[in-house]
Amino acid sequence: MGRPRRPSLADVAARAGVxxxxxxxxxxxxERVRAATRLxxxxxxxxxxxxxxANAHSLAGGGARTIGLVIPDIGNSxxxxxxxxxxxxxLENRTSLLVADSNNDDALQDRHxxxxxxxxxxxxxxxxxxxxxxxxxxxxxxxxxVVLLNYAWDDDEHCSVVIDNRRAGxxxxxxxxxxxxxxxxxxxxxxxxxxxxxxREGVRSVVAASRGLATLVEIPTEDLVATGGVHAAAxxxxxxxxxxxxxxxxxxxxxxxxxxxVQHGVAVPDDLALMGSDDNASAxxxxxxxxxxxxxxxALGAAATALLxxxxxxxxxEHRRVEVAPTLAVRESTAGRAPADA
Amino acid sequence: MGRPRRPSLADVAARAGVxxxxxxxxxxxxERVRAATRLxxxxxxxxxxxxxxANAHSLAGGGARTIGLVIPDIGNSxxxxxxxxxxxxxLENRTSLLVADSNNDDALQDRHxxxxxxxxxxxxxxxxxxxxxxxxxxxxxxxxxVVLLNYAWDDDEHCSVVIDNRRAGxxxxxxxxxxxxxxxxxxxxxxxxxxxxxxREGVRSVVAASRGLATLVEIPTEDLVATGGVHAAAxxxxxxxxxxxxxxxxxxxxxxxxxxxVQHGVAVPDDLALMGSDDNASAxxxxxxxxxxxxxxxALGAAATALLxxxxxxxxxEHRRVEVAPTLAVRESTAGRAPADA
DNA sequence: TTGAAAGCGCTAACAT
DNA sequence: ATGTTAGCGCTTTCAA
Numbered sequence: 001m002g003r004p005r006r007p008s009l010a011d012v013a014a015r016a017g018v019x020x021x022x023x024x025x026x027x028x029x030x031e032r033v034r035a036a037t038r039l040x041x042x043x044x045x046x047x048x049x050x051x052x053x054a055n056a057h058s059l060a061g062g063g064a065r066t067i068g069l070v071i072p073d074i075g076n077s078x079x080x081x082x083x084x085x086x087x088x089x090x091l092e093n094r095t096s097l098l099v100a101d102s103n104n105d106d107a108l109q110d111r112h113x114x115x116x117x118x119x120x121x122x123x124x125x126x127x128x129x130x131x132x133x134x135x136x137x138x139x140x141x142x143x144x145x146v147v148l149l150n151y152a153w154d155d156d157e158h159c160s161v162v163i164d165n166r167r168a169g170x171x172x173x174x175x176x177x178x179x180x181x182x183x184x185x186x187x188x189x190x191x192x193x194x195x196x197x198x199x200r201e202g203v204r205s206v207v208a209a210s211r212g213l214a215t216l217v218e219i220p221t222e223d224l225v226a227t228g229g230v231h232a233a234a235x236x237x238x239x240x241x242x243x244x245x246x247x248x249x250x251x252x253x254x255x256x257x258x259x260x261x262v263q264h265g266v267a268v269p270d271d272l273a274l275m276g277s278d279d280n281a282s283a284x285x286x287x288x289x290x291x292x293x294x295x296x297x298x299a300l301g302a303a304a305t306a307l308l309x310x311x312x313x314x315x316x317x318e319h320r321r322v323e324v325a326p327t328l329a330v331r332e333s334t335a336g337r338a339p340a341d342a
Numbered sequence: 343m344g345r346p347r348r349p350s351l352a353d354v355a356a357r358a359g360v361x362x363x364x365x366x367x368x369x370x371x372x373e374r375v376r377a378a379t380r381l382x383x384x385x386x387x388x389x390x391x392x393x394x395x396a397n398a399h400s401l402a403g404g405g406a407r408t409i410g411l412v413i414p415d416i417g418n419s420x421x422x423x424x425x426x427x428x429x430x431x432x433l434e435n436r437t438s439l440l441v442a443d444s445n446n447d448d449a450l451q452d453r454h455x456x457x458x459x460x461x462x463x464x465x466x467x468x469x470x471x472x473x474x475x476x477x478x479x480x481x482x483x484x485x486x487x488v489v490l491l492n493y494a495w496d497d498d499e500h501c502s503v504v505i506d507n508r509r510a511g512x513x514x515x516x517x518x519x520x521x522x523x524x525x526x527x528x529x530x531x532x533x534x535x536x537x538x539x540x541x542r543e544g545v546r547s548v549v550a551a552s553r554g555l556a557t558l559v560e561i562p563t564e565d566l567v568a569t570g571g572v573h574a575a576a577x578x579x580x581x582x583x584x585x586x587x588x589x590x591x592x593x594x595x596x597x598x599x600x601x602x603x604v605q606h607g608v609a610v611p612d613d614l615a616l617m618g619s620d621d622n623a624s625a626x627x628x629x630x631x632x633x634x635x636x637x638x639x640x641a642l643g644a645a646a647t648a649l650l651x652x653x654x655x656x657x658x659x660e661h662r663r664v665e666v667a668p669t670l671a672v673r674e675s676t677a678g679r680a681p682a683d684a
Numbered sequence: 685t686t687g688a689a690a691g692c693g694c695t696a697a698c699a700t
Numbered sequence: 701a702t703g704t705t706a707g708c709g710c711t712t713t714c715a716a
Binding site for chain 2: 692
C-alpha cells in the first residue's frame with residue numbers, strides 16, 4: 001500500500017541511478033546516451049511499468065502525433081471506410097487516429113472539435129453533415145490544421161476532399177436511362193443534407209436534359225437507412241404509375257425499398273430497376289446484389305490524411321481541394337443476372 | 343504578425359484585467375467569482391478564442407473526463423452498437439468517448455492501449471479479439487480502470503461484460519431443430535476466436551443432446567464477412583448431402599451464403615433454413631430477412647460504461663462480471679413468410 | 685555523456 | 701472575491 005502509483009521520469013531516474021534528463025534522453029534521443037546507461041534505464045522503465053505521460057510530454061513541447069477524426073455516423077460504411085484508410089495512412093507516419101462520432105448532432109460535433117482542440121492534437125479530419133460554422137474556425141485560430149471531408153465549404157482556410165455528388169446523381173440517372181427506363185424516382189432525405197441535395201441535382205439535370213423523354217418523381221424520407229426505404233416503398237406503390245427506375249440516395253435506403261417492393265410482388269429489376277449509392281459493403285451481400293454508385297471512401301480518407309499530414313509538416317502549405325470521382329458498380333438490381341460487376 | 347498563437351490563461355487574464363487564478367476559477371468554480379468579473383473574463387475568452395489546454399489541465403490535476411474505447415473492427419455492427427451506447431452513457435456523465443480501431447491486429451491494439459494509458463484517460467473499455475495479455479496489465483498498473491467487453495478473461499482484476507456466446511449457439515441450434523431440421527451445418531471462423539469457439543460449443547452441445555437425431559457438419563472460413571460466406575456456400579454445395587439447417591457465426595457470413603445459395607437454385611428457407619448471429623442492422627434489409635441471434639450490443643456498451651463509471655468514481659468498487667443474454671430474432675430465412683418477427 | 689534548471693499552461697492551496 | 705505561488709511530469713538548453 002502507499003506505493004507511488006504512476007511512476008514518473010523521476011522514479012525511473014532514481015531506480016536507474018541517473019538523472020531525469022538522461023531518462024528523457026533515452027526516450028527521445030537514445031543515440032546520445034551510452035549503451036550501458038541506456039540499457040539500465042530501459043530496465044528500470046520495464047520494471048516500474050513506466051508509461052510516459054503524454055500530457056506532460058505534449059505540454060513540454062514534445063510532438064503530439066495524434067490526429068482526430070470527427071464523423072457524423074459511425075454506422076455509415078462510407079465513414080467507416082474513410083476511418084480505415086485514414087488510420088492506415090496515419091500509422092505510416094507513426095501517428096494515432098482517434099475517432100469521435102457526433103451522431104448527426106451539431107452540438108456534439110462541436111464538443112468533439114473542442115475536445116480535440118483542447119487536447120492539442122496535431123490535426124483534425126472533419127466530416128460535417130451541415131455547415132461546421134464557427135467551431136471549425138475556433139480550431140483553426142489555435143493553429144491546428146483541419147481538413148474537411150465530404151463537405152464542400154467555400155473558403156480558402158483549409159484543404160478539403162470531396163465527392164462529386166452531383167456527378168454521382170448524373171451517373172445513376174444516366175445508367176437507368178441507358179437501360180431504357182423512363183419513369184424515374186429519386187428517393188431520399190431532406191434538403192438540409194448537402195450530399196443529398198447534390199446527388200438529386202445531378203439526377204434532375206440528366207432528366208431535364210432528356211427533353212421530356214424521362215420523368216422524375218422525388219420522394220423525401222425521414223432517415224437514410226432501411227426504415228426510410230420501407231416507408232418510401234409504400235409511397236412508390238401508392239403512385240398512379242409505378243416508376244421503372246428508382247435511385248435511392250443511400251444503399252441502406254435501397255435495401256429497405258428492395259425488401260418491401262419484393263414482398264409486394266414487384267420484380268427487381270424487371271418491373272423496376274433499383275439502385276443505391278455509397279456502395280455499402282453490406283449491400284451486395286443480399287440475394288439481389290445492388291447496383292450502386294461507389295463513393296470510394298477509402299480514397300477519401302487516404303487523400304484527406306495525406307493533405308493533413310502535408311499541412312502538419314510543410315511550412316509553406318497551400319490549401320487545396322481534392323475531388324474524388326464516383327464510379328458505377330452495376331449489379332443485378334438494375335442489370336439482371338450475370339451483371340457486369342466490377 | 344507574430345501575434346502569439348494559442349492564447350493561454352495568462353493572455354485571458356491580462357485582457358480581462360484580472361489574475362490568472364481568477365480565470366481558472368471562472369473555468370472551474372464560476373460561483374466563486376463575482377458576476378461582473380466572470381462576465382469580463384468570459385468576454386476575454388471569447389475574443390481571444392481561448393481553448394483550455396487539456397494537457398496542462400490534466401497535468402495540474404484537473405479530472406480527465408475522457409474514456410477510451412478500443413474495438414477490433416469498426417466495420418462490425420456489434421462494436422458500432424457498443425460504441426453508440428457507450429457514448430450515450432458517457433455523455434450523460436459529461437465525459438467524451440474516443441474510439442480506436444485495432445483492425446484485428448494485436449500489436450495495434452497494444453498501441454492504442456498504450457496511447458490511452460499515456461493520455462491518462464479516466465478509463466478504458468477494451469473489446470479484445472484474443473487474450474489481451476500483458477498490455478492490459480500495464481494499463482492497470484497505472485491505476486487506470488479497464489472494463490473488458492465481449493471477452494471472458496478469468497481474473498479478478500477488472501470488470502467485464504460478456505455475451506453468453508455458448509447460449510447463442512444453443513438458441514440457434516435449438517431453433518433449427520424445432521423447425522424440424524436435422525442435417526445442421528455450422529459455418530464460421532477459426533478456433534482462435536473465442537466467440538466463434540463458444541457459439542460452436544453451444545451448437546455442438548444441442549446436437550449431442552439430440553442423441554443422434556441430428557447431425558452436424560462444421561465448415562471453417564477464413565474471414566467472418568460476406569466473402570467467407572461465398573466460399574463456404576461452395577463447400578456446402580459440394581457436400582454429398584446438402585444440410586437443411588445452417589448456422590453462420592456472423593450475419594455477414596450468412597449474407598454471403600444466402601446470395602450464393604440462391605444463385606445455385608437452393609430455396610431459402612424451404613430447402614435450407616439459414617441463420618446468422620449478431621443481428622447486424624443491415625442484415626435484415628435484404629429481400630430475405632435473416633433470422634439471427636441478437637447480441638444486444640447496445641446493452642453491452644451501456645453496461646460496460648456503467649461499470650467503468652462506477653469504478654472511476656467509487657472508491658470501494660468490487661469487480662463484477664455482467665452477462666448479457668442473447669435472444670432469437672426469427673425472420674424469413676428460417677421461418678418463411680409472415681414470420682414472428684420482433 | 686550526463687546533470688541541473690527553466691519553463692510548458694494549468695489547478696489548488698493559501699494569502700490578502 | 702481575487703491574487704500569489706508551488707507544483708503536475710516532461711523536454712530542452714546549457715554547464716560540467
